[in-house]
Amino acid sequence: MGSVRIQREDFDAAAETRALTQGRADVGAIVTFTGLCRDEGASLSALELEHYPGMAEEEIGRVVEQAQARWPLLGVTVLHRYGKIAPGENIVLVVTTSSHRAAAFEAAEFLMDYLKTRAPFWKKEHRRDGTQGDWVEAKDADDRALERWGHPQA
Amino acid sequence: MKAVYFAWVRERIGRTEEIVSPPAEVVTVGDLIGWLIQRGEEYAYAFEKPNVIRAAIDRKHVRHDAPIAGAGEVAFFPPMTGG
Numbered sequence: 001m002g003s004v005r006i007q008r009e010d011f012d013a014a015a016e017t018r019a020l021t022q023g024r025a026d027v028g029a030i031v032t033f034t035g036l037c038r039d040e041g042a043s044l045s046a047l048e049l050e051h052y053p054g055m056a057e058e059e060i061g062r063v064v065e066q067a068q069a070r071w072p073l074l075g076v077t078v079l080h081r082y083g084k085i086a087p088g089e090n091i092v093l094v095v096t097t098s099s100h101r102a103a104a105f106e107a108a109e110f111l112m113d114y115l116k117t118r119a120p121f122w123k124k125e126h127r128r129d130g131t132q133g134d135w136v137e138a139k140d141a142d143d144r145a146l147e148r149w150g151h152p153q154a
Numbered sequence: 155m156k157a158v159y160f161a162w163v164r165e166r167i168g169r170t171e172e173i174v175s176p177p178a179e180v181v182t183v184g185d186l187i188g189w190l191i192q193r194g195e196e197y198a199y200a201f202e203k204p205n206v207i208r209a210a211i212d213r214k215h216v217r218h219d220a221p222i223a224g225a226g227e228v229a230f231f232p233p234m235t236g237g
Contacts, residue, residue: 121236122161138233
């Protein structure tokens with residue numbers, strides 16, 4: 001029931017949503033989250049996302065299993081891109097479906113909070129002036145976001 | 155066992171992966187970091203703040219006190235910034 005894909009290509013959030021609802025009448029709520037590449041200072045030409053092939057799929061799969069154990073979900077799709085991604089382009093998609101909205105909302109937020117701190121992806125900046133950018137630093141706020149879920153850490 | 159490196163850990167060491175054969179007294183992930191640091195400046199630079207470094211054994215997150223016995227692949231990387 002959970003689908004996890006790691007891919008270089010862009011994704012179509014509407015098509016992914018349709019795939020979770022087509023041919024069934026029990027879905028009462030769909031929550032879709034799309035994370036985009038953001039340029040704060042008009043200096044970014046792209047983010048380059050490096051990932052750990054194999055572990056990225058497996059780790060997100062483990063987080064999806066936790067979400068499924070915790071909420072009565074009818075469907076979950078997580079897509080995460082890697083490679084060079086320009087400002088305004090999609091990076092990540094989380095779709096959750098359930099009978100009622102609370103489970104879908106909460107599970108989508110849980111999935112994103114865990115994905116940010118546990119999925120093995122790293123962002124490197126490429127600047128418009130052609131100079132080598134920095135690796136994006138992890139934020140304490142992302143770690144703190146886990147606290148409300150009573151985070152079990154490795 | 156295979157050691158694999160990602161992001162700035164990979165850049166600082168200058169390679170993506172290698173086969174390592176640590177001696178028997180290297181028991182934990184933390185010991186392995188200490189042993190790698192002895193191998194050269196590039197490792198010392200990559201692991202200059204060992205507490206920051208995250209590790210995985212056979213593609214599962216582990217803490218630095220995890221034993222490496224039986225590991226096929228040990229990965230070292232910075233805190234993750236996906237999503």
